[in-house]
Amino acid sequence: MISEEEIAAYLADDLRCIGCGAQIQTTEPDEIGYTPMSALKKGFENEEILCKRCFRLRHYNEIQPVNLTDDDFRRLLDQISGTDSLVVYVMDVFDFSGSLIPGLHRFVGDNPILLVGNKIDVLPRSLRRSKIKDWMRQQANIAGLRPDEIALTSGKNGDDVPALLDLIERYRKGRDVYVVGVTNVGKSTLINQIIKEVTGERQDVITTSRFPGTTLDRIEIPLDEQSAIIDTPGIIHQDQMAHYLTAKDLKYVSPQKELKPRTYQLNAGQTIFAGALARFDYMQGDKGGFTAYFENNLMLHRTKLEKADAFYQQHAGELLAPPEADHLDDLPPLQRHEFKTTQKTDIVIDGLGWLTVPANAIVAAWAPKGVSVLTRKAMI
Known part of the structure; x- marks a missing residue:
């Protein structure tokens, strides 16, 4: 030995x-x-x-995620632009803005794009799928993408994988399929569901144990003798909330079950805290309904705006958690972003969730410095 x-x-x-x-x-x-x-x-x-x-x-037959730097990932995308292939772009419907790849439309060349909204199981069931797809197309168009088709899936339960495979077969037309996405969108889980589906029902299409990993920038899953699904590593978005949290705290951020919207009737001069991770100050506007879409176990607290600073200083890491007190110093200080709405609007904190606010409101949103905060037309 x-x-x-x-x-x-x-x-x-x-x-x-x-x-x-x-x-x-x-x-x-x-x-x-x-x-x-x-x-x-x-x-x-x-x-x-x-x-x-x-x-x-x-x-x-289990694919583990591998992360590349932005430069490594863009070099890989440059390679895709020179191929004749189908690009399957996996995004997180809960964290759509945080799973955007900047400039993707410039890297994929003339190749068709199948846009996949993953983690559909965490959105409220009352939200129609057709509305989600329309909303995704609008957001993709704003980002410069013109997807040929939009699909919704749950990599966790795999229910929509057969329909996704049918779409892939329809659009690939015998070509290779490149699967791309940022980290934390569930791409590897979805790929593993695809493997289970293909090996379970079409044994002659795919080898059952050896998938060639030619280099660390790709894993090829054979579809037939001439073509393959090529799984690419996820690009890291440093402006996502997940990069600032421990594994223990992530369970309060990444939804595993259907979201339960929480609605508050707010007057101007009130504040909502999302643990110690974020804060929303209602600065100006009429009394109205504000609906929070965050992981169900993330505690939300309402207080008066005039007391908010002192409340945070006193309770961060304890009543306001996560993060716990032991990891509070690892969190960058909260940075203020002010928005004025003209229509029903989502104020989104990448990787954490969003607050839907009414029209004609002025709201200040606070998030750890470096985490993206933005607005979009209300999803729901």
């Missing part, structure tokens, strides 16, 4: 994963090329040196 000292010598000599070519390392679980020492020992015994990601892919 090989010893850890011998393995250390191999690691020092640039040991590589046979699946993706990444340099093997045993110390950073969240970094590329990681594999536990115990698994690496077994790999030497079986003459199969794989990183954890490729091991899960090869033996369990």
